[in-house]
Amino acid sequence: MPRTYNPQLGREQSYPYEKREEERDWHWGMVINTNRCINCNTCSFACKSTWTSGEGEEYMWWMNVETEPYGGYPMGWDMRLLDDLGADRTIFEAAEEGEQVRGYVAEKEDWEYPALGDDQSHGEYPAGDVVESDPHEEEYHDMWQFYLPRLCNHCKNPACLAACPRKAIYKREEDGIVLLDQERCRGYRRCVKACPYHKPMYNPETGISEKPVGCFPRIEDGNVPRCVSSCIGKTRLHGNINRGPDAGRPNGVSSAAAGRSPINYLVKSDEKVALPLYPQFGTQPQVFYMPPFHVPPEFLTQMFTPNVEEKRNDWPGSTYEESVKIIQRRARDPSHHVLGILQLFGATTRLIETYTVKENRVKGWDRKGKKVVDMPIEEPMEVREGEQWTNQ
Ligand code: SF4
Ligand code: F3S
Structure with a gap:
């Protein structure tokens, strides 16, 4: 399997696809300040009304906001995979025999509640009337939650791309946006299984998959x-x-x-x-x-x-x-x-x-x-x- 340096891990890793080694001059990226997010989901609805309001797309939220630590769309998406990976293996290194990537296909019911766990805090209400700050570290709260907006990451080692046997997914030269060619797709759903962030989604009406497009016409x-x-x-x-x-x-x-x-x-x-x-x-x-x-x-x-x-x-x-x-x-x-x-x-x-x-x-x-x-x-x-x- 080809090797590639991953600066986020500070080490080389296997990546089952010959990728362009030199970096692009221009690459799509985003920074989100979680401290400002109020879970209004304006972003989610803006994305949905722009891209996924057609038939067979009813349950597709390319953009969603989860309440951490209990929310998740699909349900439990991160914990399920982390448990399988163990200490220091990427999803490519932990792939099972005959597979390129370790992943799983979420069940229909896992997708049904995009707002599951919304606004649920972690921690217990202290006894008594007054909520006091945590004496061990005043900086952090005993009871906490936060909102995590989630979208396609337009990864530099895209798992969706590596997993597709039809080579229907590609990374654009000009900006690194990862797109799915619907003319080539035959609905194998390996991309749906492989993406650890669960952003490619299958459309049962058309029999092919779809994935977020990074709003490329706007870019x-x-x-x-x-x-x-x-x-x-x-x-x-x-x-x-x-x-x-x-x-x-x-x-x-x-x-x-x-x-x-x-x-x-x-x-x-x-x-x-x-x-x-x-x-x-x-x-x-x-x-x-x-x-x-x-x-x-x-x-x-x-x-x-x-x-x-x-x-x-x-x-x-x-x-x-x-x-x-x-x-x-x-x-x-x-x-x-x-x-x-x-x-x-x-x-x-x-x-x-x-x-x-x-x-x-x-x-x-x-x-x-x-x-x-x-x-x-x-x-x-x-x-x-x-x-x-x-x-x-
Ligand atoms: Fe990465 Fe998943 Fe987006 Fe593919 S669909 S680029 S693996 S986040
Ligand atoms: Fe490939 Fe995913 Fe279509 S694996 S064939 S892009 S469903």
């Missing part, structure tokens, strides 16, 4: 996907994850806008604040999450880091758990630079290719070099003179 026009533009909590930023600090300026753009994309900074700079979901699956997902800062790090360590004891040199703490704590603190109390980038979330429907943070202003440019955002990072706060009003 081609320089706009962000519908789930990003519709998000009322301004939880998301979309863009070119591969645009690093040494990138030159786009054509016609002033030199002020040269350099990395804002999502590349959040994911890959020394100030890493966003993490991939279950990187231990080995697909190199390209949706990254700013972790919720009130949730105990033991839980998040399992969800957002490779499933191994040792820690890698490019992580900030001495263990993965310590690293997650540091990243949570950065999300709770962001640096001025990260605060500037956070203002770009939801600021425009145009796709922000480059940005600058200077003093109290953040600016963003689109792929054509047009300035699309120019705003203050912190607004002055006015304190009114005089006595506070009372009704006494």
Whole structure:
């Protein structure tokens, strides 16, 4: 089986498909700040009304929001697979004899309740009338829940693509979006079984499968996907994850806008604040999450880091758990630079290719070099003179 380096795991892994080794200049990516998500599902409905409102698509939610730790669509999707993988095997390395990928097909009833577990907290109500903060670590809560928006990750090692015997799934050269060619598909459903995030779905009316399309027509026009533009909590930023600090300026753009994309900074700079979901699956997902800062790090360590004891040199703490704590603190109390980038979330429907943070202003440019955002990072706060009003 071919080998490929996986930077999210910090090691080589097997991947059963000859992939393009060199990185694309432009690759679809997204950062989601879970601390801002309110589970309104505007993103889910925007996606559904755009892409999956036809016959046979009734149960298809390409975009869904789950309440952690009890929600899941399909039910139990992550725990079921993690139990099968054990300590340090990707889904490719744990494949059974004759298979390319380890996975499972969710049953019909697993798909029937996309809102199962919504708003259920983990932990017990303390006895007595007053809920007190946890004395062992005031930063974290005894009772907690958080919302996890889930979508196709347009992985760099897509399991759906590797599993299809018809080669009906491909990764676009220009932006890394993973698409399913419905003319080639014969409904084998290996993709449905293989994707550890369960995003390809079978349409019983047409007899072929469908998968999320990364809103490619909008990306081609320089706009962000519908789930990003519709998000009322301004939880998301979309863009070119591969645009690093040494990138030159786009054509016609002033030199002020040269350099990395804002999502590349959040994911890959020394100030890493966003993490991939279950990187231990080995697909190199390209949706990254700013972790919720009130949730105990033991839980998040399992969800957002490779499933191994040792820690890698490019992580900030001495263990993965310590690293997650540091990243949570950065999300709770962001640096001025990260605060500037956070203002770009939801600021425009145009796709922000480059940005600058200077003093109290953040600016963003689109792929054509047009300035699309120019705003203050912190607004002055006015304190009114005089006595506070009372009704006494
Ligand atoms: Fe394929 Fe699933 Fe990865 Fe999307 S999340 S690219 S469907 S393996
Ligand atoms: Fe291939 Fe999935 Fe169709 S495995 S044939 S793309 S159902």
